[in-house]
Amino acid sequence: MAHRDTEHDLIGPVHVVGAGLLGTSVGLALSRAGETVWVSDVHDDNVRTAAGLGAGVALPEGAEPALVVVAVPPSVVGVEVVRALSAAPRAVVTDVGSVKAQPLAEVLSAVPEHVARYVGGHPMAGSERSGPLAASASLFEGRPWAVTPHPRAEEGGVRVVERLATTCGAVPVALTPEQHDRAVARTSHLPHLMSVLTAARLAGAEPAELSLSGQGVRDVTRIAASDPVLWQQIIVGNAGSVRELLVDVRRDLDALIGELDDPAALAVHLRRGNDGVAEIPGKHGGEAVPVEVVTVSVPDHPGELARLFGDVSAIGTNIEDLRIDHDPGRPVGLVELHVAQRSAAGLRDALEARHWAVQR
Numbered sequence: 091m092a093h094r095d096t097e098h099d100l101i102g103p104v105h106v107v108g109a110g111l112l113g114t115s116v117g118l119a120l121s122r123a124g125e126t127v128w129v130s131d132v133h134d135d136n137v138r139t140a141a142g143l144g145a146g147v148a149l150p151e152g153a154e155p156a157l158v159v160v161a162v163p164p165s166v167v168g169v170e171v172v173r174a175l176s177a178a179p180r181a182v183v184t185d186v187g188s189v190k191a192q193p194l195a196e197v198l199s200a201v202p203e204h205v206a207r208y209v210g211g212h213p214m215a216g217s218e219r220s221g222p223l224a225a226s227a228s229l230f231e232g233r234p235w236a237v238t239p240h241p242r243a244e245e246g247g248v249r250v251v252e253r254l255a256t257t258c259g260a261v262p263v264a265l266t267p268e269q270h271d272r273a274v275a276r277t278s279h280l281p282h283l284m285s286v287l288t289a290a291r292l293a294g295a296e297p298a299e300l301s302l303s304g305q306g307v308r309d310v311t312r313i314a315a316s317d318p319v320l321w322q323q324i325i326v327g328n329a330g331s332v333r334e335l336l337v338d339v340r341r342d343l344d345a346l347i348g349e350l351d352d353p354a355a356l357a358v359h360l361r362r363g364n365d366g367v368a369e370i371p372g373k374h375g376g377e378a379v380p381v382e383v384v385t386v387s388v389p390d391h392p393g394e395l396a397r398l399f400g401d402v403s404a405i406g407t408n409i410e411d412l413r414i415d416h417d418p419g420r421p422v423g424l425v426e427l428h429v430a431q432r433s434a435a436g437l438r439d440a441l442e443a444r445h446w447a448v449q450r
């Protein structure tokens with residue numbers, strides 16, 4: 091097996107199975123890092139598109155990968171991991187699937203003799219879009235990547251999967267498969283269903299009502315636009331943990347319905363929301379930095395955004411996040427710069443000194 095000891099050694103050749111959003115993004119990130127990447131997919135078109143984007147080349151006949159990354163829809167992750175373990179008898183095999191106990195159970199039942207070479211993984215990065223055209227080499231930059239070894243996993247294989255994560259720019263986080271599935275029920279699967287339930291209230295609403303849609307409803311419903319087939323498979327694969335949380339939410343909903351006109355009780359619900367948001371770790375998994383939004387009106391002309399970013403950089407402020415909205419009444423973009431709270435007041439003053447229209 092291709093086990094190597096230093097940070098800088100290659101982990102490949104890498105075979106990526108499934109040239110969709112995740113597989114092509116992994117291929118792009120690894121190719122950029124100088125790895126040899128071979129790509130396969132049930133749809134040849136997707137292999138051609140991924141290769142055209144620079145994510146690797148079509149899997150050659152007789153190829154012997156050192157690492158296989160399975161990036162297929164959740165319902166076939168287990169079967170493809172089993173196939174890879176049998177087809178590449180010396181390779182470490184990992185996957186990027188959104189649930190982790192289910193594929194491990196399939197490996198243990200189908201090829202227990204190969205289980206040591208399987209180490210599950212899950213990059214916590216993606217999008218509401220699917221397919222190779224939505225891929226990006228920087229998708230995983232600074233994101234957590236769960237690495238979920240089981241008790242019989244080879245230590246060397248775990249190190250290879252951690253290096254896959256770091257080579258893609260992500261931060262490996264070690265969890266057992268069961269811990270992982272409970273964690274993503276809370277941080278990914280429940281939020282998805284809440285987004286879906288909110289978005290469902292918009293379907294069929296009056297156009298006049300929908301015309302008032304602002305940033306809040308867009309924030310809450312973005313992920314409800316995701317592929318329903320993908321999400322059906324994810325939720326079914328983690329139904330036990332998701333159900334437990336939904337039962338808690340049902341209890342809260344029932345209480346809320348009864349307390350809507352009781353200001354004190356309502357305030358308790360709203361403050362619990364504040365408390366939950368404050369628990370979300372900051373970028374790169376570190377301490378959450380208190381962030382403030384500085385909103386700047388930017389004329390709708392080519393080059394204006396670049397000029398704004400140039401000025402923010404010259405002022406010396408780091409942009410933590412960014413959103414661009416449009417002023418419905420005027421040909422200007424409203425650029426929301428999310429910056430550390432301690433820099434916000436200084437940035438407003440400095441931008442005004444450079445003649446930007448800053449909202450106060």
Ligand SMILES: NC(=O)C1=CN([C@@H]2O[C@H](COP(=O)(O)OP(=O)(O)OC[C@H]3O[C@@H](n4cnc5c(N)ncnc54)[C@H](O)[C@@H]3O)[C@@H](O)[C@H]2O)C=CC1
Pocket residue numbers: 107108109110111112113130131132133136161162163164166167170186187188189212213214215216217218219220221222320324
């Ligand atoms: N979409 C997201 O944001 C994230 C998805 N994931 C996980 O990554 C995996 C892939 O998801 P996406 O890339 O979003 O899906 P996708 O639909 O963009 O790509 C899946 C690809 O797998 C191919 N495929 C299907 N069955 C196959 C098989 N048996 N053998 C080879 N190729 C096959 C499809 O043709 C398609 O190109 C899923 O297991 C998902 O749970 C993980 C993190 C984020």
Ligand SMILES: O=C(O)C(=O)Cc1ccc(O)cc1
Pocket residue numbers: 187188213214215216217218278313
């Ligand atoms: O689009 C987003 O913000 C996501 O949350 C994407 C996502 C989808 C599935 C996963 O298993 C992990 C991340």
